[in-house]
Amino acid sequence: MSVLIKNVLLENSKTDVLIEGKKFSRIGNIDSLSVKADRIIDGTDLALLPAFYNLHTHAAMCLLRGFCEDLPLMPWLETIWKKEAVMTGEDIYDGTRLAVLEMIRSGTVFFADMYWFHQDVLRAVEEMGIRCNIGVTFMDNLGEKTIQDNFSFLDQYSKYGNDLITFAPAPHAIYTCSGDLYKRCFENAEKNNLFMQTHLAETVTETEDCKKAHQGMTPVEYLDSLGVLSDRVIAAHCVHLTPNDAKILSQRQVTAVHNPCSNMKLSSGVFNMPLAKANGMKIALGTDGCSSNNNLSMMEEMKTAALLAKVRFDSTEVLSAKEVYDMATVNGAAAYGLNAGRIAEGADADCILVDMTNERLTPSWNLIYNMVYSADSSCIDTVISAGKILMEHRHVNNEEEIIAKARKFIDK
Ligand SMILES: [Zn+2]
Structure with a gap:
């Protein structure tokens, strides 16, 4: 599985990020025709951060x-x-x-x-x-x-x-x-x-x-x-x-x-x-x-x-x-001995894409300041763990069923 994130904000500049398997394999200008990624994510208005x-x-x-x-x-x-x-x-x-x-x-x-x-x-x-x-x-x-x-x-x-x-x-x-x-x-x-x-x-x-x-x-x-x-x-x-x-x-x-x-x-x-x-x-x-x-x-x-x-x-x-x-x-x-927690070539592809149009990230003088002091979960659009997309556009697989089943515990 490969994922190409195009035109995403990473540390104050726009770039492309390629994930191959479980790792970040390339960061920089990447021609989407040359890499044939399984998935392409449009990173416009999104910023990439460690998860x-x-x-x-x-x-x-x-x-x-x-x-x-x-x-x-x-x-x-x-x-x-x-x-x-x-x-x-x-x-x-x-x-x-x-x-x-x-x-x-x-x-x-x-x-x-x-x-x-x-x-x-x-x-x-x-x-x-x-x-x-x-x-x-x-x-x-x-x-x-x-x-x-x-x-x-x-x-x-x-x-x-x-x-x-x-x-x-x-x-x-x-x-x-x-x-x-x-x-x-x-x-x-x-x-x-x-x-x-x-x-x-x-x-x-x-x-x-x-x-x-x-x-x-x-x-x-x-x-x-x-x-x-x-x-x-x-x-x-x-x-x-x-x-x-x-x-x-x-x-x-x-x-x-x-x-x-x-x-x-x-x-x-x-x-x-x-x-x-x-x-x-x-x-x-x-x-x-x-x-x-x-x-x-x-x-x-x-x-x-x-x-x-x-x-x-x-x-x-x-x-x-x-x-x-x-x-x-x-x-x-x-x-835990993981080569992860940072966005770098060769590191495990664990990351979040945050929505830069969210009111809690606006204006963005400094993204880390906003993430620590202002943001909440609603700012997070996409979550990728070891190259696998766990949430996209705020949707997680089976979320309705998971919540419905957990709600029943109160009747026990
Ligand atoms: Zn404890």
């Missing part, structure tokens, strides 16, 4: 969007857990498809998922063509049989034939997983050359409990003492970091995923952007699940991240629009 990589979410939780709100953390969690307990694999499939539809419509081409029923998540993402790292969740209370089954699944699926979909052991958090389980997850990741997802240093309580249980160590120091931090680890939240924690995460090349909306909504705290940047930490962006956000728009996440850092750290310069756009795109792709 988004959502590095932390629980996709099917979008079925619980608005289910219960404004409660303190523990009663809120307990209410959610009761509803999750009745979810079937088919519900997870429906919920994941709804989430993927929402992500595609808001320009996301890759997400890291951490949830249950990984086979049904696989079914949904494969059907919809989005890229995904499927986290297989581990907790002590799953019991040894399920834990072993999950490791066997990872062994089996580590060389899964679809290179757009990868798997990761995902020990949930230090308060639900023993040190031994973390070590087993990390060993499985090393053995199968997989990434590992986890939640880390999300709340004050987590930090205080960790210090009590583990000789005064912070959650980051504790995981480091277990030897389970490396560049294959993607850690969500990382809100409560000491200077030493930031140093460790940087040295170990862990990617920290900033989840500003969720951290605000659950009163978890504020990610220390100046500390993370000063230590050269790898920082990406994620939405977290829809119970604590309540949507999956990386554009809202970018704006929230920028505004939150500016007000919390009393500086308009602490996080620029360009830096936050990089966190949502190239940093996220790099964390």
